[in-house]
Amino acid sequence: QADLAESGGGSVQAGGSLTLSCSVSKYAFTNYCLGWFREVPGKGREWVAAINNDGATVYSETWKGRSAISKDDATYVMRLRMNNLKPEDTAMYYCATDQPHYCSGGYWRFLVPLDKGQGLQVTVSS
Secondary structure, eight states: OOOOEEOOOEEEETTTOOEEEEOOOOHHHHSSSEEEEEEETTTEEHHHHEEOSSSSSEEETTTTTTTTEEEETTTEEEEEOOOOOOOOOOEEEEEEEEEEGGGGSSSSSSSOOOOOOOOOEEOOOO
């Protein structure tokens, strides 16, 4: 069990930045790929970024160049910094874990994650 605990999120104006944090169990931090996906009612799920257990990162095309995912080996916390936010980024954002081989090869083969958090609302106003 990953024991995912998310924090961050909230409301921001377009062009602003937010950082989402996700605390995970030591086992999940060491053995799984950690990532974020977002969900908008009626539009389905879309993966944002992921960081593998070896530290390799992958970003969706939407987020390349305006986000940074990282993890802290001392605290077992994974973070996603989102910059230049747009109104269309408004969504519920979820921290998730997945098998490492799903997050290799330059993208996240996002299907059904092993586990996910409760979600964080991110609202971007114009």
